[in-house]
């Protein structure tokens with residue numbers, strides 16, 4: 001259970017139900033009032049070495065930007081929702097690109113306003129829309145602090161139209177199993193070989209626990225997707241990922257295997273990651289490999305086309321063998 005070291009908060013959070021609840025829940029934790037959750041000067045000044053220590057803080061504010069971004073993968077819109085950042089520290093986390101070393105967990109207490117916008121947009125649309133609510137954080141992790149997933153599903157389930165989706169790397173799903181979600185929610189569990197989880201995805205759930213969570217969610221009637229992501233081309237990556245596919249084949253329940261869909265995403269890395277990681281995790285493996293990666297613009301690194309093509313062929317072949325009836329939404 002996450003116990004914050006210090007809470008940085010905007011004073012107006014107490015005008016919201018969730019703000020009051022969090023202040024009560026953490027009444028023993030030292031607090032510092034801030035003007036704006038987006039700009040905490042003492043955090044920006046900290047060194048990369050302090051990255052993990054910074055992740056022990058919790059920031060509570062009010063979300064001011066509510067712009068939906070069109071998306072054409074597993075949803076129609078990416079929606080800024082109830083949190084951004086995370087207490088975990090995956091070495092490739094793309095939130096580090098967006099927030100740099102300030103990718104600590106921020107909670108936003110104006111959830112009514114955010115969900116209201118989703119509901120109004122979905123009910124106005126002629127088409128059935130899907131909203132990705134977890135692109136800025138991990139909502140299963142967040143739920144363990146705020147219960148916001150429970151709140152969201154309960155308040156969304158009776159809308160006339162629309163669906164919600166979010167990815168996660170955590171297994172604490174028991175709170176949402178009992179809810180009457182009415183089939184409107186898709187949970188997409190991200191998986192990786194234990195070798196990668198142990199060395200790269202610090203602070204997230206183990207593979208076995210994630211697979212158990214998939215089986216429980218399916219049993220509870222949720223739509224379930226599986227993200228094999230990000231695929232990291234370490235030296236023996238084909239062996240590792242073949243083993244992962246075999247583990248999924250043997251440990252997923254019949255129900256989960258029947259209609260889970262897959263998304264497969266190769267890792268994107270960046271100059272910012274290399275700088276933070278070499279100082280914050282000096283003993284960790286180096287995810288940047290100049291021989292197989294190329295610059296992808298704005299300081300980003302991607303696998304070179306020939307390696308990606310080979311990777312795609314590998315996954316298509318193995319998935320065809322072990323999961324011939326499951327749809328692969330995309331491989332990117």
Ligand code: SF4
Nearest residue numbers: 086088089090093169
């Ligand atoms: S769990 Fe997700 S949001 Fe959290 S650090 Fe890892 S990739 Fe980032």
